[in-house]
Amino acid sequence: MALYVHKYGGSSVADADKIVNVARRIAAVHDQGHQIVTVVSAMGGTTDELIDLARTVSNEPDPRELDFLLSTGELVSITLLSMALRSLGYDAISLSGPQAGIRTDNSYGRARISQVDPDRISRELDAGRLVIVAGFQGLTPDDDVTTLGRGGSDTTAVALAAALGADRCDIYTDVEGIYTADPRVVANASKMPEVGYEEMLELAAAGAKMHPRSIELGAAYNVPIYVASSFVDATGTLIRQVSDDRQMEDRIKVTGIAYQSNVAKVTVCGVADRPGVAAGLFEPLSEAGINVDTIVQNTSADRTTTDISFTVTTDDLPRALRVIAPLETALGMGQVISDPTLASVSVVGSGMQNTPGYASRMFRILADGGINIDMITTSEIRISCIISRDQAQEAVRLLHQGFELDKSR
Amino acid sequence: MALYVHKYGGSSVADADKIVNVARRIAAVHDQGHQIVTVVSAMGGTTDELIDLARTVSNEPDPRELDFLLSTGELVSITLLSMALRSLGYDAISLSGPQAGIRTDNSYGRARISQVDPDRISRELDAGRLVIVAGFQGLTPDDDVTTLGRGGSDTTAVALAAALGADRCDIYTDVEGIYTADPRVVANASKMPEVGYEEMLELAAAGAKMHPRSIELGAAYNVPIYVASSFVDATGTLIRQVSDDRQMEDRIKVTGIAYQSNVAKVTVCGVADRPGVAAGLFEPLSEAGINVDTIVQNTSADRTTTDISFTVTTDDLPRALRVIAPLETALGMGQVISDPTLASVSVVGSGMQNTPGYASRMFRILADGGINIDMITTSEIRISCIISRDQAQEAVRLLHQGFELDKSR
Known part of the structure; x- marks a missing residue:
């Protein structure tokens, strides 16, 4: 039993x-x-x-x-x-x-x-x-x-x-399980029989159908999670602890391509470049319950001011702008620019962290497709690019093909 | 405060x-x-x-x-x-x-x-x-x-x-309060500025708009209850403990006429006349959550069998009949007759228990109106008659007039 x-x-x-x-x-x-x-x-x-x-x-x-x-x-x-x-x-x-x-x-x-x-x-x-x-x-x-x-x-x-x-x-x-990419976007995306918690976490965070929090919990308590259709009687995907042996074997492998189409970017220009500025900006956003995803900071040439960019969901954008507005004086902020027309595409796979070639391969594939990259972030097992929303599905298809996920696995 | x-x-x-x-x-x-x-x-x-x-x-x-x-x-x-x-x-x-x-x-x-x-x-x-x-x-x-x-x-x-x-x-x-009779039935019914718990309890049990349980609770804990309209800004009715002085003064008084139009009667004929028969009949009804109101039992001329009649709401009638059916052998029951076309009309007033004249006056008023009485029950402060449903509203009007409730109080 x-x-x-x-x-x-x-x-x-x-x-x-x-x-x-x-x-x-x-x-x-x-x-x-x-x-x-x-x-x-x-x-x-x-x-x-x-x-x-x-x-x-x-x-x-x-x-x-x-x-x-x-x-x-x-x-x-x-x-x-x-x-x-x-x-x-x-x-x-x-x-x-x-x-x-x-x-x-x-x-x-x-x-x-x-x-x-x-x-x-x-x-x-x-x-x-x-x-x-x-x-x-x-x-x-x-x-x-x-x-x-x-x-x-x-x-x-x-x-x-x-x-x-x-x-x-x-x-x-x-849906029938977890796929190498959204099957509505990539016709020959393949269903994975199983996937590790960490990769699933990155896939979920990057837009796959499951919520990252449930995967985190599954990983923390080692609960095998099986994702399958309630309508179709087909084998789904098992999310579980992948053994060390297996990780070795599968080490350098792209698991899947994920995307999120509701990305908005906020850039705060000319922020005073002194300690505490980032905290002063992101603490109020956090208290307002706004989830900030990618954050990029560039110090300006003269080293006295800096530009900070970050992404939120398009739903959260109006609220984020309302939270930021009163901070202007305290943080010595310049212009605030926002762009609600973005998306993120991600390549997820275990072992990518030790393989710099994967990032450059991703950028090459996008460049060859005429897709401009706005921001880049990387994690242990994920590389994400913020791009224009109207190119997101094309980017997913190109990456799925470029990383040879189309082939029978 | x-x-x-x-x-x-x-x-x-x-x-x-x-x-x-x-x-x-x-x-x-x-x-x-x-x-x-x-x-x-x-x-x-x-x-x-x-x-x-x-x-x-x-x-x-x-x-x-x-x-x-x-x-x-x-x-x-x-x-x-x-x-x-x-x-x-x-x-x-x-x-x-x-x-x-x-x-x-x-x-x-x-x-x-x-x-x-x-x-x-x-x-x-x-x-x-x-x-x-x-x-x-x-x-x-x-x-x-x-x-x-x-x-x-x-x-x-x-x-x-x-x-x-x-x-x-x-x-x-x-509704705007508690009336001497349903104002939809009796055009010149008057709103009572106040009424005692006991009388209200009988009025409620006999069909007035409030539920008896809330009145019981109010009486037990001496909570003044004010009933008024949420739409119209008019004085309602206060239900409260009427002082002893006041009860003396108002002693012999009819408070109001109430009625219930969803009454059904069940008669179990030829039941063996021995101890435990009534319990054997009413315990299963109670366990089934069926509220039995009036109960009348007549012993037959030969003293070996008896007829038991009781009333339930028309909603509960089908379930009551289902509960009774299997008892036939155990109780030695004869024919079961039911009539779902009845109503009850009640005269409610404090002090009526010591004034037999009220009951006979009620029966006379109904008789003069050509209204046949099927069953009668009395409580301390209520006299109820079960009559045909299509005569109920006429009965309420006749009783309201006959007990002089039409007059300005």
């Missing part, structure tokens, strides 16, 4: 038929003699509807109240799924995030899980029940409801799998 | 405009320097929509899961109301029933409040906040969400007022 955590996203439970379909899939796992905890998102579209509803009474809904409101979306989907299972004759029980023991900090809208107390779930599993848990939500130390932000249900699922010591965490979604 | 608990029903928060209207009313009370806790029902129609949604995945939704699903309706209305208050510049916070400390037994769908722990509410009030509480819901000792059944939000409001030692509990609704 194994213990599995399964997660179904909003598109998988979007209507009654789909909910009954998910119920049948869960029942089948139970029938094979396994224990199963199922994490569910709100029915597709619900969260947006609730945000619209909030806007009918408030232009800027209070974050605590908004989280409390949004948390109802998952309560609807878990109770319906539990009812559907009971209709099929199975003993199911739905639990809210708080009931399931998900404890978080009080950063409303983007809370982080601080602790999981799985007692209630364990008790229900021991009683032979199919446990359905609301994803995306948790409880603060003050007994208030939070939401975990984008991709939160994936994070809930992996956190529960870690806390319960589950044998595997399955993420069922509307 | 006074502390008030206000309750707004679903029709008062049915859309964004109405929610903002309620927010303004709450803000006005706060501006007068008072503390206020507001209990809110789900937006009008929401509960029915959620029940319909449940039926898309299950013909007979599990009671625990259904309660959990229904509880989301109030979470939506409280968070929206709190957001609206914050938009107006007030420090508001919404609390679910469980967060507000409402503890119940685990009778899903009709849970009874066992205890109120008002610590969290008191803390928020002390912090100067306007507290918005979800009506209709609570938490079992096992940490599961329950709903309180029909009229549950009134009960939540009065229970909170009792636990907090509030100065008054205001129930704002779509």
Whole structure:
């Protein structure tokens, strides 16, 4: 008997038929003699509807109240799924995030899980029940409801799998697995049977369908994560610890090409070049909950001022500019320029850090394609270039081909 | 500074405009320097929509899961109301029933409040906040969400007022107060400025707009309850302990005429006349959560069998008949006859118990109106007759006139 955590996203439970379909899939796992905890998102579209509803009474809904409101979306989907299972004759029980023991900090809208107390779930599993848990939500130390932000249900699922010591965490979604590039962009992208946590983390951070936080958690607690389709019966991708042997063997290998199309760049010109300036700029952004990705700083020729550029999502751009505006005097800022028409493309692969040739090969491929590079960042296993958004898909195709991912692997 | 608990029903928060209207009313009370806790029902129609949604995945939704699903309706209305208050510049916070400390037994769908722990509410009030509480819901000792059944939000409001030692509990609704008879039936029914708990209890039990449980609670904890319109600025009705002096003075007085139009009668003929038969019949009905109102038993001429008749709501009739069917052999039952076309009309007034003349006067008025009486029950301060439904409104009018309630009071 194994213990599995399964997660179904909003598109998988979007209507009654789909909910009954998910119920049948869960029942089948139970029938094979396994224990199963199922994490569910709100029915597709619900969260947006609730945000619209909030806007009918408030232009800027209070974050605590908004989280409390949004948390109802998952309560609807878990109770319906539990009812559907009971209709099929199975003993199911739905639990809210708080009931399931998900404890978080009080950063409303983007809370982080601080602790999981799985007692209630364990008790229900021991009683032979199919446990359905609301994803995306948790409880603060003050007994208030939070939401975990984008991709939160994936994070809930992996956190529960870690806390319960589950044998595997399955993420069922509307894609069939993790590909060498977005299959909607690169027709002959190939599905990877498995991928290491670190590479997946970079792929996710660079725009692949999963949220980096869930992968981080999986890596930290060594939870094997299986990504597959909830609609098609095809083998997905297993994200797991790749053994050292294997890493040696696969060392110099590009795993995949990822991209993000919602990138905006902000350049603060003529900032006084003295200690504390970067902190003075980025601390307020962080406090406002704005995720800053790439940061580039160049000291000017005269060494008295500097230009700082950074990227945020296009969604966050207006807020980022509002946060920066009042800093002008304190930081001795010059002009602030922003460009919301960018994208990032990334080449991800283990072992690239020791192989400088990969970066130059990437730049060559883009140059040959007539694609101008705006900013560059590199990590241990990723090289990312900020480019114009209208060239992003072409860049993905060229890189997929240039790094020979098109070939049968 | 006074502390008030206000309750707004679903029709008062049915859309964004109405929610903002309620927010303004709450803000006005706060501006007068008072503390206020507001209990809110789900937006009008929401509960029915959620029940319909449940039926898309299950013909007979599990009671625990259904309660959990229904509880989301109030979470939506409280968070929206709190957001609206914050938009107006007030420090508001919404609390679910469980967060507000409402503890119940685990009778899903009709849970009874066992205890109120008002610590969290008191803390928020002390912090100067306007507290918005979800009506209709609570938490079992096992940490599961329950709903309180029909009229549950009134009960939540009065229970909170009792636990907090509030100065008054205001129930704002779509009627302007308590009348001597339903003003839709009797055009010149008059609004009562005040009424005692006991009389209100009988009026409520006999069909007036409030739920008896909230009145019982108010009487037990001596919470003055004020019933008024949330739409019209008119004086409502205060339900309170009537002093002994006043009861003397008003002793022999009919307070009002009430009616219920959804009455069904079940007659079990030829039941063996031996001890335990009534218990054998009514225990299973009670366990099934079916509320039995009037019960009449007649022993037959030969003293070996008896007929038992009782009334339930027309909604409960099919279920009542299903519960009775398997008892046939055990109880030696004969034919079961049911009639779903009945109504009850009641004359309510303090002191009637010592004045037999009231009952005969009621029967005379009905007889003169050509209205046949099917069953009769009396309580300390109420006389009820079961009659044909199509004569109910006429009966109310005749009794209102016959007991001289039409006259200016």
